[in-house]
Amino acid sequence: MKGWLLIACLIAFPAMADVYTYVDAQGNRVFTxxxxxxxxxxVPLATSNRMSANPTGAAPLVAASKPEEQPLFHYDMLRVLVPEPDATIRSSAGEVIVSVTSEPGLQRGHRYRLLLDGQPTAEPGVSPVFALSNIDRGSHNLSVEILDEQGRTVERTANQPFHMLRISLAQKRQVKPCTLTDYGQRPECPLKDKPPEEKNPFLKFF
Structure with missing residues (x-):
């Protein structure tokens, strides 16, 4: 039994000395x-099939590389030109024209998007001019942003306030009363409100 235990250990550790066997005087097989x-x-021993922890012939593992994202383009300047900050817009229909600019100019694939009170006013586009209408009276905030091809925000301005003053037609007539020549020419002076012209009293004799 001791002999078999010895050879089992020697097989497990092939770097040890060779193993020999013989039969003693009592006829027992002995391993030493x-x-x-x-x-x-x-005793010939089989070659061990153990592998080195870092075999020299093994190919190194390479982590899968992620595609590099292109850095966002940087604009030196982006601002709302018109209306100016804290401007008061007078319009009975709540209309305002917004103009924006950037430096350098809009890059290929980039688009402007105008925000009114934090909400987009229309689909992004390349035009730097936006026409807004039916804006409620009161104070509002404008901002503009530039989007790239992937829809990422490249630049965005801070909120710029303006004030909408919607004047009614009656208020316009009070400020500037309608004359006979204004009817049909000014929106606040419709033809239906034009007073009848006074007839010359001398024409009744003809």
Whole structure:
């Protein structure tokens, strides 16, 4: 039994000395790592199949690389030109023209998007001029942003306030009363409100 245990250990560790076997005087098979003159024979051992923890022939593992994202383009300047900050717009229909600019100019694939009180006013486009209508009276905020091809925000301005003053037709007539020549020419002076012309009293004799 001790002999089999010894050879099992030697097989597990092939770097140790060779194994020899012989039959003693009592007829028992003996295994030893010491050569014995006479009838001791060397036991051939199978080559170990253990692999090195870092085999030199193994290909190194390469982590899968992610595609690099292009950095966002930087604009030196982006601002709302018209209306000016804190401007008061007078319009009975709540209309205002917004103009924006950037430096450098809009890059290829980029688009402007105008925001009114934080909400987009229309689909992004390349035109720097926006026409807005039916804006409620009161104070509002404008801002503009530039989007790239992937819809990412490249630049965005801070909120710029303006004030909408919607004057009614009656208020316009009070400020500037309608004359006979204004009817049909000014929106606040419709033809239906034009007073009848006074007839010349001398024409009734003809």
């Amino acid at each position: 790592d010491q050569p014995r003159p006479g009838n001791a024979k060397r």
